[in-house]
Amino acid sequence: MIQVKGLSKYYGEHAAIRDLTFEITRGEVIGFLGLNGAGKSTTLKILGCVLLPTSGEVKVDGIDTALAPEEVRRRIGFLPDTPPLYDDMTVGRFLGFVARLRGVPPAEVAARVAEAEEKTGLRPEDDELVGNLSHGYRQRVGVAQALVHKPKLLILDEPTSGLDPKQIVEMRATIRGLRGDHTILVSSHILSEISQTCDRLLIIQEGEIVDQGSEEDLAARLSGSHAVTIEVDVTGPPDPALTVLGQVAGVTGASLLARGPGISTLQVLSATDVRGAVARALVMAGVELVRIDRAAGRLENIFLQLTQGKAQSMTSGQERAQ
Amino acid sequence: MTATLLIARRELGTYLRSMNGYIIAALLLLVDGLLFNIFAIGGEEKLSAQVLAQFFFYTSGLTMIASVFLSMRLVAEERQTGTLVLLTSSPVGDGQIVLGKFLSGLTFLAMVLALTLFMPLLVLVNGKIAPGHLVAGYLGLLLLGSAAMAIGTLGSALARTQVLAAIVSACMVTGMVVAWMLVRVTERPFNDVFASLAIHGKHFIPFQEGSIHLRDVVYYLVVTMVALYAAVRVMEVRRWR
Numbered sequence: 388m389i390q391v392k393g394l395s396k397y398y399g400e401h402a403a404i405r406d407l408t409f410e411i412t413r414g415e416v417i418g419f420l421g422l423n424g425a426g427k428s429t430t431l432k433i434l435g436c437v438l439l440p441t442s443g444e445v446k447v448d449g450i451d452t453a454l455a456p457e458e459v460r461r462r463i464g465f466l467p468d469t470p471p472l473y474d475d476m477t478v479g480r481f482l483g484f485v486a487r488l489r490g491v492p493p494a495e496v497a498a499r500v501a502e503a504e505e506k507t508g509l510r511p512e513d514d515e516l517v518g519n520l521s522h523g524y525r526q527r528v529g530v531a532q533a534l535v536h537k538p539k540l541l542i543l544d545e546p547t548s549g550l551d552p553k554q555i556v557e558m559r560a561t562i563r564g565l566r567g568d569h570t571i572l573v574s575s576h577i578l579s580e581i582s583q584t585c586d587r588l589l590i591i592q593e594g595e596i597v598d599q600g601s602e603e604d605l606a607a608r609l610s611g612s613h614a615v616t617i618e619v620d621v622t623g624p625p626d627p628a629l630t631v632l633g634q635v636a637g638v639t640g641a642s643l644l645a646r647g648p649g650i651s652t653l654q655v656l657s658a659t660d661v662r663g664a665v666a667r668a669l670v671m672a673g674v675e676l677v678r679i680d681r682a683a684g685r686l687e688n689i690f691l692q693l694t695q696g697k698a699q700s701m702t703s704g705q706e707r708a709q
Numbered sequence: 710m711t712a713t714l715l716i717a718r719r720e721l722g723t724y725l726r727s728m729n730g731y732i733i734a735a736l737l738l739l740v741d742g743l744l745f746n747i748f749a750i751g752g753e754e755k756l757s758a759q760v761l762a763q764f765f766f767y768t769s770g771l772t773m774i775a776s777v778f779l780s781m782r783l784v785a786e787e788r789q790t791g792t793l794v795l796l797t798s799s800p801v802g803d804g805q806i807v808l809g810k811f812l813s814g815l816t817f818l819a820m821v822l823a824l825t826l827f828m829p830l831l832v833l834v835n836g837k838i839a840p841g842h843l844v845a846g847y848l849g850l851l852l853l854g855s856a857a858m859a860i861g862t863l864g865s866a867l868a869r870t871q872v873l874a875a876i877v878s879a880c881m882v883t884g885m886v887v888a889w890m891l892v893r894v895t896e897r898p899f900n901d902v903f904a905s906l907a908i909h910g911k912h913f914i915p916f917q918e919g920s921i922h923l924r925d926v927v928y929y930l931v932v933t934m935v936a937l938y939a940a941v942r943v944m945e946v947r948r949w950r
Contacts, residue, residue, distance in 0.1 A: 398950075435798050436797075436798065437794055437797050437798050437948070438948060438949075438950075439948045439949050457800040457801070457802065458800070460798060460799060460800040460801075461800040463798070465794070465798040467791070467794050467798075469791040471791055471792040471793070471794045471795035472792065472795075473719070473723075473792060473795075475722075475723060475726045475727065476719075476722075484715065484719055485795065485799070487711070487715050488712060488715055488716075488796070488799045488801060489799050489800060490800055532795070
């Protein structure tokens with residue numbers, strides 16, 4: 388669906404993005420993850436044919452954005468980081484205007500608007516002035532305008548930006564509901580959003596793609612192991628529990644992450660998933676097991692390792708242990 | 710063309726729904742009415758044609774000012790509020806965006822100018838006016854407004870804010886008005902150059918006197934097209950930034 392080769396954008400001497408190369412296949416939901424200023428919005432603006440690159444090639448649905456930008460725009464729905472909305476129009480009229488602008492035949496406009504409103508939960512707000520809507524609903528209108536013409540590719544730049552937790556959950560559900568109808572590219576620096584919504588991650592740092600793949604692929608490549616977090620309730624030092632963990636088959640390392648009043652947090656690294664074996668071993672040894680799970684903040688760790696270097700992540704782990 | 714008309718209709722709706730358009734229209738009508746009362750029909754006795762010529766003269770100045778203020782928001786406001794991306798990410802050319810916005814401003818200006826029609830019609834109470842004079846005068850106002858609106862659209866495409874857009878456009882329009890004054894203090898061939906650049910004076914005076922010359926019509930159309938073309942180029946260049 389998208390082929391990007393050697394894409395660069397310079398502002399004077401400063402490179403906003405540098406030599407980006409990646410591909411996205413039809414139907415995928417891709418998370419574009421990076422810290423603020425990493426080059427996410429610049430890349431998405433170029434893919435949305437709003438901004439021209441300094442060099443490189445972008446093809447959407449096989450069409451070169453430089454040669455036929457209007458043809459590409461017909462296939463794209465773009466939500467920038469600030470939703471582009473006309474406050475003086477009602478939701479229905481605004482979406483109708485956008486649909487016409489993007490080539491929807493007049494006879495189909497009403498049906499397309501209704502469909503977009505249904506998908507984004509805006510049907511009851513059809514007659515409401517956009518300017519009177521809350522931030523969450525404005526964001527929904529932003530998504531609705533991007534999909535009202537049924538584009539093949541949806542580009543959503545930080546769709547959950549500024550939303551409260553309830554609205555974030557609703558927006559995630561909205562994006563998940565669009566899966567299947569569109570290829571979706573979602574950018575964010577909110578890691579949990581990317582984790583729960585996307586099939587694959589593209590990690591961008593200082594204008595370069597530093598890694599790409601599923602969460603599992605990235606974790607396996609980085610650590611070569613599975614990480615399990617364990618909480619145990621021990622009165623004294625958790626050393627006996629660490630000893631037990633070290634003896635479980637398949638465990639390559641066990642460490643103390645945090646010592647609390649009563650409950651201590653431990654982490655186990657292994658080549659395979661050893662949660663069952665670890666739980667059995669601890670119970671057999673008489674250690675009171677409170678919780679066992681895949682390492683909490685796993686994605687955060689991946690992200691930090693990719694964007695700030697593995698060393699920093701290790702250091703922060705050691706600091707927490709102390 | 711559909712996209713151009715869609716944009717024009719939406720923009721016209723914005724003029725009609727917002728206070729700005731009405732304030733500019735009200736101010737134009739108020740000041741024009743005062744000038745008409747004080748200078749055109751006031752003072753010494755005049756022929757109806759002279760009254761009409763004076764009315765078109767005053768209205769032409771107000772038309773240029775109104776064009777600058779009406780056009781300042783066309784692109785700059787959308788850039789300020791971040792809504793321009795809605796148009797630039799749609800399958801619409803920069804030319805269609807610029808033309809749509811220009812047409813909305815020009816249509817609103819034409820509606821305001823139509824509201825001034827009662828003033829020349831008042832002349833009919835005590836005098837006579839030639840319909841041709843009326844047509845020529847209003848055609849001149851529309852062409853002058855078109856040129857000033859196109860220059861304003863260019864200023865709005867160039868500037869980051871509406872205030873800056875108004876300043877840039879006002880400077881360009883004022884420069885072209887001043888060109889006519891420079892004609893009187895310069896010699897050939899410079900005065901010929903200034904005369905051909907002048908947005909008022911040489912090219913508008915025939916209209917206010919009731920004459921339509923093809924060269925003047927062409928001049929205003931060329932200024933309009935050049936300014937709009939420049940605005941389109943500015944929009945294209947901005948896609949690099």
